[in-house]
C-alpha cells in the first residue's frame with residue numbers, strides 16, 4: 424500500500440471489547456501503519472441515529488443540487504437543524520480527510536451493526552462525497568460467527584460484503600481501492616453446532632492476519 428503517511432481513519436463498531444476479533448484485526452493493521460491514525464469507536468461513542476431536522480435540511484440541500492460542504496451551514500433554518508448539522512459535519516470532515524479508511528465490521532444478523540449503519544446514514548449527507556473519494560482506500564475487516572463462502576449451507580446469507588461494496592462504490596470509491604478481509608467461524612468455541620470446525624476457524628483467522636500484513640506492507 425502506498426502513501427503510508429496520509430491519515431488513516433479507523434472505525435470500530437463491535438459491541439465487544441478485548442474479545443472482539445475485528446478490533447484485534449484493526450489493531451494489527453494500526454500497529455503496522457506508519458502514519459497518523461484517527462480512531463472512531465462507534466460502540467464506545469455512538470453516533471445518534473438521524474432525526475427529522477437532518478432529513479429536512481437534507482431535502483433543502485438536495486433541491487439545490489451539489490452544495491459545497493461549507494455552504495451547507497448557511498441553509499440551516501433553525502436550532503434543531505443546527506444541532507443535527509453540528510453532529511454531522513465533524514464526521515463528514517474526518518472521513519473526507521482520510522486517505523485510508525479501515526472499517527471493523529462484525530456480522531450482526533447477517534448484516535452490519537446498527538452502530539455502523541447510524542454512522543453511514545449520518546455521514547452520507549446529500550452531495551457531500553461527490554468527487555471527494557476517488558483516491559480514498561477502504562479496507563473492510565469483518566468477523567462472522569459462522570461461515571458464508573461458496574458451498575457452505577449459508578452461502579447467500581452474507582449481506583455485509585454485498586451491501587458495503589454497493590454502498591462504497593456508489594459513493595465513488597474505486598473498486599481497486601476497496602479490500603475485504605473476512606475472519607469466519609469466530610464462535611467455534613461457543614456454539615456446539617460448529618464443533619469440529621476449529622481448524623477451519625484457525626485457518627480463516629490466519630488468512631485474515633496475513634491479508635492485513637499484505638495490505639500494510641510498504
Ligand SMILES: Cc1cc2nc3c(=O)[nH]c(=O)nc-3n(C[C@H](O)[C@H](O)[C@H](O)COP(=O)(O)O)c2cc1C
Nearest residue numbers: 437443444445529530531532533566567568569609
Ligand atoms: C447481536 C449479534 C448478532 C450476530 N449475528 C450473527 C449472524 O447473523 N451470523 C453470524 O455468523 N454471526 C453472528 N454473530 C456472531 C458475530 O458475528 C461474531 O461474534 C463476530 O466475531 C463478531 O465480531 P467481533 O468479534 O469483532 O465482535 C452475532 C453476534 C451478535 C452479538
